[in-house]
Amino acid sequence: MTDISYTLPGLSDEASTKTIELLQHRLAAYNDLHLTLKHVHWNVVGPNFIAVHEMIDPQVELVRGYADEVAERIATMGGSPGGRTGDIASLRDWDDYDLRRDTVQAHLAALDKVYNGVVSSNRAVIAETEELDPVTQDMVIGQTAELEKFQWFVRAHLENASGQLVSGGTSTETGAADAAR
Numbered sequence: 412m413t414d415i416s417y418t419l420p421g422l423s424d425e426a427s428t429k430t431i432e433l434l435q436h437r438l439a440a441y442n443d444l445h446l447t448l449k450h451v452h453w454n455v456v457g458p459n460f461i462a463v464h465e466m467i468d469p470q471v472e473l474v475r476g477y478a479d480e481v482a483e484r485i486a487t488m489g490g491s492p493g494g495r496t497g498d499i500a501s502l503r504d505w506d507d508y509d510l511r512r513d514t515v516q517a518h519l520a521a522l523d524k525v526y527n528g529v530v531s532s533n534r535a536v537i538a539e540t541e542e543l544d545p546v547t548q549d550m551v552i553g554q555t556a557e558l559e560k561f562q563w564f565v566r567a568h569l570e571n572a573s574g575q576l577v578s579g580g581t582s583t584e585t586g587a588a589d590a591a592r
Contacts, residue, residue, distance in 0.1 A: 415489035422488070426543045431490035433536050434481050434547065438492055439502035440529055441478040445471050447508045451522055457514040463568070470561050477554045484547060509585050519568045520577065520591035521584035526562035530555060 413435070418427035452467040482492035493502075505528055510521050533555040540548035569576045569591065578587035 413490050417489040419488055422544060427488045427490075430540060430544045430547050431485050431488055433539060434485050435490075435493055435498075436502050437533070437536060437551065438478055438481045438485065438494060439499045440532060441474050441481060442494060442499050443503065444525065444529055445474040445478065447522075447525060448474060450508060451510075451518045454510070454512045455515050455518045456512060457516075459515045459568070463515050463519065466564060473557060480550065480554075484550060506584070510588055513588065514592060515568065516577065516591040517588035519565050520581075520587035523562065523565050523569060523576070523578060524581070524584045524587050526558060526565065530558050530562065533558065
């Protein structure tokens, strides 16, 4: 349960508490995502290495900024943002990223699945915050739009000439990586 001693004018304690809980999950997801992206940046190899290596860093920085924006929103609402590794671990409902040193295609296919999870959960938060707090909803909408664009960048490397993803039909990161190799 979130303990707040104050909240923003015009928001009930109940709406703030629920919004803070939703944002705590986004904070954990963004912290995990920027660490995963940096891991990919360090461990991608093969043809197109430098293009992907350099494509990932701006994503890392923007996602780190999202984590900061979400944490500051939580604090603004009177909550205490949880940014420790234990906070990430306690809120995770997804598996750890399994790939280590691997090919560009394998990492990008796995990363596509990571983006599926983050974007889908953001969209759920967008729906839940519509009535709770439109300011928070607007923030998450903007973040989601950029994450969708990043996923498009990733998918552009995975498309064949017919527009099909090489990892299409897979549901896990490792399954996608295997299909892309």
